[in-house]
């Protein structure tokens with residue numbers, strides 16, 4: 418039986434992972450689950466899935482969690498140490514990383530060094546430390562199985578095909594809720610408007626990233642590392658229906674895509690059962706009902722985050738970590754009404770232009786750049802709002 422740890426079990430991907438496991442015609446044992454603050458949901462999941470470990474990131478909530486799990490055999494752990502411990506447990510075969518943000522870097526690296534395969538939803542880990550994560554994965558013979566819908570689609574299309582056969586990848590983007598907005602309308606959008614994604618029901622941070630197109634920018638960098646391709650071979654096309662999850666154009670001009678209804682349970686299940694496919698009760702795609710699949714260019718003049726991500730990716734070194742950290746701060750400021758929507762790219766642009774890049778960085782240098790960018794972003798945020 419496959420044994421797994423789920424980092425971030427209380428989030429959008431985490432809860433859907435548990436739902437897939439519950440409905441799967443294959444026994445998967447959930448050994449450990451983790452949350453940041455959501456104690457009640459964590460306790461409910463821990464009891465239902467009879468886990469061995471429940472981890473709470475926020476150290477202030479440990480005693481609360483302990484008291485709610487009194488009388489069970491579940492071990493309570495906390496903080497980054499707890500996350501790292503459950504990512505490296507002897508009995509675990511696969512670690513699902515569905516936390517949000519660069520906080521996922523250390524547990525992912527620890528899991529890889531312990532020889533665990535990774536089901537990776539947490540794109541910020543690859544954006545921040547892709548060079549080290551992919552190097553260590555190769556060295557330790559572990560699989561990085563992408564959960565992110567576009568990368569999962571490409572992974573399925575490639576199915577072991579050599580990267581030298583690829584002409585280019587084409588990542589699809591929904592365009593987000595402001596695909597048709599003008600520059601002046603973008604200045605006035607609210608948090609509520611930005612959280613209203615047209616096709617996907619996701620956590621707050623990624624939903625804002627989709628609205629700014631930073632999500633697609635992060636995904637371009639994620640694809641660079643996962644599929645070992647230069648940035649000039651990774652394109653983005655806006656596809657408002659989110660039915661075509663991404664495409665690969667091969668050298669011979671065959672272009673192959675993976676299609677489906679927008680439902681993350683499909684890529685999650687593929688990762689859980691990989692390399693096998695299992696029956697499920699999800700809905701079939703009915704193209705006659707969908708009727709129209711449309712495609713258009715991304716408006717990088719209005720959504721400059723996508724351009725900044727390409728630039729940061731091409732510069733390399735510590736720059737993508739800085740882009741990511743600045744974005745994490747900008748999004749959290751926007752969500753707490755301290756920044757306007759159109760100030761998100763402004764803040765990121767100022768932070769990346771103030772950064773002194775370290776090329777071929779060590780993990781410590783990457784994490785230092787991440788820390789620097791967070792504090793710089795706070796300063797810039799205070800100046801511009």
Ligand SMILES: NC(=O)C1=CN([C@@H]2O[C@H](COP(=O)(O)OP(=O)(O)OC[C@H]3O[C@@H](n4cnc5c(N)ncnc54)[C@H](OP(=O)(O)O)[C@@H]3O)[C@@H](O)[C@H]2O)C=CC1
Pocket residue numbers: 424425426427428429430431451452453454455456474515516517518520538539540541564565566617618619620621622623681
């Ligand atoms: N949702 C989706 O459909 C998709 C998501 N992704 C990626 O997957 C990742 C997760 O996204 P999503 O599930 O939407 O996010 P959510 O915000 O819904 O969930 C995040 C999870 O991580 C936990 N968490 C949050 N902050 C921390 C922290 N500082 N330390 C440890 N744990 C933390 C949360 O705990 P708590 O509940 O206590 O806050 C929660 O369990 C992101 O990287 C996202 O980009 C990729 C493709 C699709």
Ligand SMILES: CC(=O)[C@@H](O)[C@H](O)COP(=O)(O)O
Pocket residue numbers: 565566567589590591592593617623626627628632633681
């Ligand atoms: C479901 C998923 O993979 C998200 O990353 C999704 O792609 C977000 O939608 P956008 O295409 O709007 O960024």
Ligand SMILES: [Mn+2]
Pocket residue numbers: 565566567636
């Ligand atoms: Mn995606």
